Amino acid sequence: MDEIKLQLGAQIRNLRKLLGYTQAQLAELTDLSDNFIGQIERGERTPTIQTLKKFADALNIKIEDFFHFPDEKLDERDKILSEFITYLKNKDIRTIQLIIEITKKIIDRLKID
Numbered sequence: 001m002d003e004i005k006l007q008l009g010a011q012i013r014n015l016r017k018l019l020g021y022t023q024a025q026l027a028e029l030t031d032l033s034d035n036f037i038g039q040i041e042r043g044e045r046t047p048t049i050q051t052l053k054k055f056a057d058a059l060n061i062k063i064e065d066f067f068h069f070p071d072e073k074l075d076e077r078d079k080i081l082s083e084f085i086t087y088l089k090n091k092d093i094r095t096i097q098l099i100i101e102i103t104k105k106i107i108d109r110l111k112i113d
Contacts, residue, residue: 005046008046010043013041015065019059030051030055030058032051052066
């Protein structure tokens with residue numbers, strides 16, 4: 001398999017997971033099959049520009065974000081942020097804003113960087 005196909009597939013998988021979507025959820029949002037998405041993520045298939053556009057729209061990112069390949073796998077900080085984003089994903093905007101304000105106050109109070 002081509003290295004670029006593997007990298008692109010891994011990047012799509014990482015972005016999907018970072019935003020808290022399963023393959024089935026992404027399939028529903030893009031009108032593609034979860035089997036096809038799995039093949040792309042494993043580097044077995046190459047997505048077209050139209051497919052990348054569907055992914056970008058569903059994940060609310062830019063197409064070029066798929067091509068910013070990390071040098072290494074997600075570190076612990078990114079994993080924790082991913083969990084936090086997943087937790088907040090289905091919350092209303094007011095709740096999210098309140099959590100951000102509370103978090104800022106805690107960090108300021110404890111003088112955490």
